Amino acid sequence: xxxxxxxxxxxxxxxxxxxxxxxxxxxxxxxxxxxxxxxxxxxxxxxxxxxxxxxxxxxxxxxxxxxxxxxxxxxxxxxxxxxxxxxxxxxxxxxxxxxxxxxxxxxxxxxxxxxxxxxxxxxxxxxxxxxxxxxxxxxxxxxxxxxxxxxxxxxxxxxxxxxxxxxxxxxxxxxxxxxxxxxxxxxxxxxxxxxxxxxxxxxxxxxxxxxxxxxxxxxxxxxxxxxxxxxxxxxxxxxxxxxxxxxxxxxxxxxxxxxxxxxxxxxxxxxxxxxxxxxxxxxxxxxxxxxxxxxxxxxxxxxxxxxxxxxxxxxxxxxxxxxxxxxxxxxxxxxxxxxxxxxxxxxxxxxxxxxxxxxxxxxxxxxxxxxxxxxxxxxxxxxxxxxxxxxxxxxxxxxxxxxxxxxxxxxxxxxxxxxxxxxxxxxxxxxxxxxxxxxxxxx
Numbered sequence: 001x002x003x004x005x006x007x008x009x010x011x012x013x014x015x016x017x018x019x020x021x022x023x024x025x026x027x028x029x030x031x032x033x034x035x036x037x038x039x040x041x042x043x044x045x046x047x048x049x050x051x052x053x054x055x056x057x058x059x060x061x062x063x064x065x066x067x068x069x070x071x072x073x074x075x076x077x078x079x080x081x082x083x084x085x086x087x088x089x090x091x092x093x094x095x096x097x098x099x100x101x102x103x104x105x106x107x108x109x110x111x112x113x114x115x116x117x118x119x120x121x122x123x124x125x126x127x128x129x130x131x132x133x134x135x136x137x138x139x140x141x142x143x144x145x146x147x148x149x150x151x152x153x154x155x156x157x158x159x160x161x162x163x164x165x166x167x168x169x170x171x172x173x174x175x176x177x178x179x180x181x182x183x184x185x186x187x188x189x190x191x192x193x194x195x196x197x198x199x200x201x202x203x204x205x206x207x208x209x210x211x212x213x214x215x216x217x218x219x220x221x222x223x224x225x226x227x228x229x230x231x232x233x234x235x236x237x238x239x240x241x242x243x244x245x246x247x248x249x250x251x252x253x254x255x256x257x258x259x260x261x262x263x264x265x266x267x268x269x270x271x272x273x274x275x276x277x278x279x280x281x282x283x284x285x286x287x288x289x290x291x292x293x294x295x296x297x298x299x300x301x302x303x304x305x306x307x308x309x310x311x312x313x314x315x316x317x318x319x320x321x322x323x324x325x326x327x328x329x330x331x332x333x334x335x336x337x338x339x340x341x342x343x344x345x346x347x348x349x350x351x352x353x354x355x356x357x358x359x360x361x362x363x364x365x366x367x368x369x370x371x372x373x374x375x376x377x378x379x380x381x382x383x384x385x386x387x388x389x390x391x392x393x394x395x396x397x398x399x400x401x402x403x404x405x406x407x408x409x410x411x412x413x414x415x416x417x418x419x420x421x422x423x424x425x426x427x428x429x430x431x432x433x434x435x436x437x438x439x440x441x442x443x
Contacts, residue, residue: 028082028128032137035081035089039137042097044146045104052106054148054182054203060255061150061182062204063107066403069205071216072103073272073397075111075356076377078156080126081134082117088380088388089126091425093141095414096378099396100145102418107182108147109218111356111375112154112199112274114138116382117162124381131157132164132172139178150183153199154274154357155223156382160232166223170198187247194226197244202251205401212259213405215252215267217350219244219339221275221324221357237275239324239337249342252349266349268405276355276372278333279340281321283367286310288317288440301440311366315374315411316441318360318393318433344370352407359383360393360434362411363441373397376411383434391415391428 052069054061063069077096080089100108115134118125128134135157142149151173158166173183182203189197203216222238224231256266286308291300325336334340343350345368352371359377366372376395380388395414401407414420415428422428433439 031083031086032081032133035137036140038090039093039140039144045101060202060204061184064206066207069401070106071399072105072108073111073354073375074108075375076113076359076379078113078116078379078382079134079138080116080381081137082126082128084120084127085381092378092380094424095420096141097145098420099414099418100147108149109272110149110151112152113156116156118159124384129162131162135169135172139181143178143180148180148182152218152272152274153220160227160229166195166198189241189243192241197222197241200244212267214401215269217248217269217271219271219273221273236327237324240339242338245339245342266347269350271350271353273355275324275357276321277339278323278336279367280372281323281333283310283365283372284317284321287312287442303442309368312442313364313366315362315364316439317363318435318439319358322358362393373409386434388426389429390434391430392433
C-alpha cells in the first residue's frame, strides 16, 4: 500500500512538472512571436543604393570600398526571449534599433552574448532554454532593419542547459535564415575541449584596385572549461585554443603572401572577440594598483607612476577584468594562451583587439603597442535591475576604417549620442557609474 501511494505521488509530481514545462514552452514561444512583431513596428535603416555589401570572394567574405568603412561594434545584448525578461527584452530591442537607425553603419560586428537563456530568477535568466529560438529573434532585428552583420559568440550564447549546441547556433547564423548575416565558420576547432570553437572568421577589406587595406578577424574566445553548470556559476572561463591561434597565424601568412608582401611582413588585422584575453588584466595592473587593508578588502585604487608596457588612452574600469582563464593560478594572466604572443608580438599582425564581456568597462589602452579596447554593452538583464537604470557605459563603439588603413575608435553613448529615450521603459541616470566605489581610471 505504501509503495502504491509513493508511486502515485511521484507520478503526480512528474505530471505537474511536465505540464508546467509545456505551459512555459508555449508562453515563451508566444513571447518570441510578440518580440518579433514588436521589431516590425520600426522602420528599416535608410541606406543609399550604392551601400557596401559583403560578398564571398576567393574563399573569404570581402568588403570592397574606396571610402571610410564604418564598423559598429555592439556587444552583450543579452536577449532573454522568455516570459521573465519580456519587458526588458523590448527595452533592449528599442535601444538597439534606435542606435542602428541613428548610426546607419556599413556593417555591425556583434561581440557575443547575443542571447541569455538561463534559469530565473537567481541569475536574472529568461525562463527558457531554447537559445535557438531566441537567436532567431535576435537575427530578426538586423534582418528587419536591413543591416549587414556578423558575430562572435560569448559564454552565454550557448549555456550548459540550453537546447542548441554552439555548433547548432553557428549553423543557424551561417544558414539561409538570414539575408543580412554574413557570418561564416572559417575554422572549427573540432578537437577543442569541452566544445568545438565555432565563431572564427576572416573578413577582407580591400579597395577597388584589389589591394587589401585591412583584415578583420573574429575569433571565438569560447565559454567555460567544461559543460557543468558549476563552471558557469563559478565563472571558469576557457581560453583561446592553440589550434585557433595556429589557424589565424597560417591564414594571415597565406593572405599576406598572396598580397605580395615580403617574408616576415603581414597584413594588419583588427580582432574582435568576447572574453578579454589576460593581457587586458595585465594592462590594468600596470596602470592601477589595488590598495587593500589587513582583511584583504580594497580600500583605494592608486595610479602607478611607472606604467610598464601600457599606455592609457580613454575610459575606465567599473569591475575587474574577467579574462579567459580567470580561475587559474598556475601562471600569470598574460601567459594563459599564446594569442598575443604569436599574433601580436611575434608576427606584429594584430593592431587592435575589441572585446565585450565586462559590461561596465569601457577602457581603451595600448599594451605593447597593441590597442586593447572594450566595447559598450547593451545589456538590460544579466547584471540585474541595476544595469537597466545605468546609462553612462551603455551604447556602441564605432570603428572607422579609412582608405589608407588607419582607423578611429569612438565610444558612443546610447542616450547622449544616439538619442535613445532614457524614460521610454525605465528612468535612466547618466550622472554616476553603476558601481561608483569600484570605478577606476587614469587621470
